[in-house]
Amino acid sequence: MSIESLKQEIAVLPLEGRKQLMSYLIDLRTRETDPDWAQRTAAVLDDKTSSRWIPWDEVQTRLNALDDEEEAA
Numbered sequence: 001m002s003i004e005s006l007k008q009e010i011a012v013l014p015l016e017g018r019k020q021l022m023s024y025l026i027d028l029r030t031r032e033t034d035p036d037w038a039q040r041t042a043a044v045l046d047d048k049t050s051s052r053w054i055p056w057d058e059v060q061t062r063l064n065a066l067d068d069e070e071e072a073a
Contacts, residue, residue, distance in 0.1 A: 010021065030037050 010018065013021065
């Protein structure tokens with residue numbers, strides 16, 4: 001399958017399908033460039049130290065700031 005035919009198929013995907021594809025491609029790139037990423041992420045998620053947790057509204061604020069930075073770039 002050529003890149004051009006992939007592009008054509010992607011272009012007709014619904015938004016949710018494109019989001020899933022983007023997520024997959026980012027995950028694939030991360031695993032290739034940083035093989036230890038999955039282990040480090042699992043360790044962070046398994047950390048039960050509540051003093052290191054942040055409130056959900058702060059997570060949203062940080063993610064929104066990153067989105068704003070990307071849009072400005």
